[in-house]
Amino acid sequence: MKAKICGITTLEDASFAANHGAWAIGFNFYKNSPRYVSLQKAREITSQLPKHIIKAGILIDYSQHEMLDALEFLDLVQIYQQNPSLFFDKKRIILALQASSKDELPETPILQEYGFILLDAPKQQDGLLGGTGRLANWDLARELVKDYKLILAGGLNNSNVATSIKYVQPFAVDVASGVEERPGSKNPVAVKEFLMRCENVK
Numbered sequence: 001m002k003a004k005i006c007g008i009t010t011l012e013d014a015s016f017a018a019n020h021g022a023w024a025i026g027f028n029f030y031k032n033s034p035r036y037v038s039l040q041k042a043r044e045i046t047s048q049l050p051k052h053i054i055k056a057g058i059l060i061d062y063s064q065h066e067m068l069d070a071l072e073f074l075d076l077v078q079i080y081q082q083n084p085s086l087f088f089d090k091k092r093i094i095l096a097l098q099a100s101s102k103d104e105l106p107e108t109p110i111l112q113e114y115g116f117i118l119l120d121a122p123k124q125q126d127g128l129l130g131g132t133g134r135l136a137n138w139d140l141a142r143e144l145v146k147d148y149k150l151i152l153a154g155g156l157n158n159s160n161v162a163t164s165i166k167y168v169q170p171f172a173v174d175v176a177s178g179v180e181e182r183p184g185s186k187n188p189v190a191v192k193e194f195l196m197r198c199e200n201v202k
């Protein structure tokens with residue numbers, strides 16, 4: 001199973017994930033995130049990574065031109081609000097959703113435009129967009145995999161990732177807080193185990 005290790009802030013963590021079988025790494029350019037990294041630093045990190053690893057970046061409150069600039073060194077951009085007026089290929093975009101049920105999803109033709117749909121934990125009153133360690137609705141995820149390249153996120157860790165994969169059968173899984181020592185710093189033992197569990201799941 002493909003795994004995306006999100007909230008990477010150092011070359012060391014990025015290389016570790018790449019060398020231990022991650023499908024993708026994610027940088028977070030959202031300035032309010034405890035996992036924030038600058039575009040400049042991420043550009044430097046990506047230039048030293050192997051080609052095979054997918055490089056993704058969370059862009060919130062950035063213009064389309066800034067997104068296009070970021071796509072010079074990233075493979076994928078992750079956004080949190082559908083944007084009908086995007087003037088470039090949405091196939092390189094991960095649309096992240098905090099839906100708890102089908103009623104909260106954008107219309108099907110909108111979802112179909114994006115390369116990937118990431119289902120995260122439902123929105124809560126604290127307004128946090130991600131990295132919360134809270135579970136997504138796996139039943140909703142199970143529905144979405146039928147129609148989209150679904151990345152399952154939210155509260156995954158070494159205790160539940162195998163079960164989540166068997167239940168949801170996503171395109172990929174995504175983890176941030178579940179494999180950290182502290183926000184922005186990965187725990188290599190946990191990352192390695194997470195990736196092993198993803199690989200070994202039957």
Ligand SMILES: O=C(O)c1ccccc1NCC(=O)[C@H](O)[C@H](O)COP(=O)(O)O
Nearest residue numbers: 006033129130131132133154155176177
């Ligand atoms: O991680 C953050 O701090 C964050 C902040 C704002 C928007 C998105 C954020 N993370 C997005 C991710 O892709 C996380 O990997 C995803 O939410 C899962 O996080 P976790 O539940 O901690 O595994």
